[in-house]
Amino acid sequence: MCLMRFTKMHGAGNDYVYVDCFAENLDHCDITELAKSISHRHFGVGGDGLILIRPSDVADARMQMLNADGSESEMCGNGIRCVAKYVYDHGIAQKEQLKIESGGCVLDLSLAIGSDGKVEAVTVDMGEPILEAPKVPTSIIESGKVVDYEIEIDGHKLAVTCVSMGNPHCVIFVPEATDELVLGLGPKIETDPRFPNRTNIEFVEIISKDEVRQRTWERGSGETWACGTGASAVCVAGVLTGKTNRKILNHLLGGDLTLQWSETNGHVMMTGGAVEVFSGEWNA
Numbered sequence: 001m002c003l004m005r006f007t008k009m010h011g012a013g014n015d016y017v018y019v020d021c022f023a024e025n026l027d028h029c030d031i032t033e034l035a036k037s038i039s040h041r042h043f044g045v046g047g048d049g050l051i052l053i054r055p056s057d058v059a060d061a062r063m064q065m066l067n068a069d070g071s072e073s074e075m076c077g078n079g080i081r082c083v084a085k086y087v088y089d090h091g092i093a094q095k096e097q098l099k100i101e102s103g104g105c106v107l108d109l110s111l112a113i114g115s116d117g118k119v120e121a122v123t124v125d126m127g128e129p130i131l132e133a134p135k136v137p138t139s140i141i142e143s144g145k146v147v148d149y150e151i152e153i154d155g156h157k158l159a160v161t162c163v164s165m166g167n168p169h170c171v172i173f174v175p176e177a178t179d180e181l182v183l184g185l186g187p188k189i190e191t192d193p194r195f196p197n198r199t200n201i202e203f204v205e206i207i208s209k210d211e212v213r214q215r216t217w218e219r220g221s222g223e224t225w226a227c228g229t230g231a232s233a234v235c236v237a238g239v240l241t242g243k244t245n246r247k248i249l250n251h252l253l254g255g256d257l258t259l260q261w262s263e264t265n266g267h268v269m270m271t272g273g274a275v276e277v278f279s280g281e282w283n284a
């Protein structure tokens with residue numbers, strides 16, 4: 001049984017239930033079970049997962065992120081923007097430049113304040129991407145090809161580029177991001193043995209060198225309306241495959257994100273909105 005206040009927030013439609021652990025003590029809660037029950041869209045509050053806003057020894061706050069299936073992820077791009085908004089708007093640290101810890105890293109965030117004195121948008125320095133290769137067959141790893149290489153799943157030949165933004169992503173450029181691909185192949189790729197830690201998958205349509213449209217199948221949550229780390233991985237994969245410029249506008253199901261992969265320091269900068277929807281009390 002957990003009793004606490006929560007706040008529902010979203011970034012580009014990627015919605016989570018947030019708990020302010022500066023005020024709430026969850027020591028007695030099984031947070032894996034809490035994430036599953038609170039995220040349930042029929043029996044719970046409903047969301048893509050649970051995000052705990054915790055005190056940090058090295059930053060203004062620490063984000064702990066759990067998917068709707070209770071699994072924990074190292075990073076959440078839309079979540080960290082909402083954490084920044086919560087930290088500023090609720091007076092935990094009223095600074096326009098914040099540091100937030102997640103998955104053992106400290107990220108820098110710049111806040112844009114609206115005329116009502118509350119955070120409207122946030123730019124996050126997502127750090128440097130890491131290129132990854134699926135784990136089998138070994139011949140693929142040995143070939144050293146990590147961009148646009150072909151895997152076959154369920155009779156579909158797919159050119160994938162795997163990018164870690166702290167958490168794993170598999171980016172696939174397609175003419176059309178159909179339900180058959182996202183809902184049919186997404187879960188199969190997520191759990192394919194070539195991705196021993198499972199993976200998030202982005203299906204991406206190119207609109208122009210500066211603009212893309214993305215649908216996401218997320219590890220542990222299924223299809224979500226946006227994914228910030230995924231959009232960052234798409235920005236990197238677009239450049240590496242020669243499909244896009246270093247700065248793109250990414251249209252996701254729930255809103256837009258702007259991404260830029262810096263040539264100077266190799267970091268990906270992500271900008272997007274953050275919205276507080278409602279608060280309530282959980283007692284289950």
Ligand SMILES: N[C@@H](CCC[C@H](N)C(=O)O)C(=O)O
Pocket residue numbers: 014067072073074075076077078079167168200218219220221224226227228229230
């Ligand atoms: N939606 C998030 C990513 C959430 C974590 C992901 N499902 C994982 O398991 O890595 C984002 O905005 O980055």
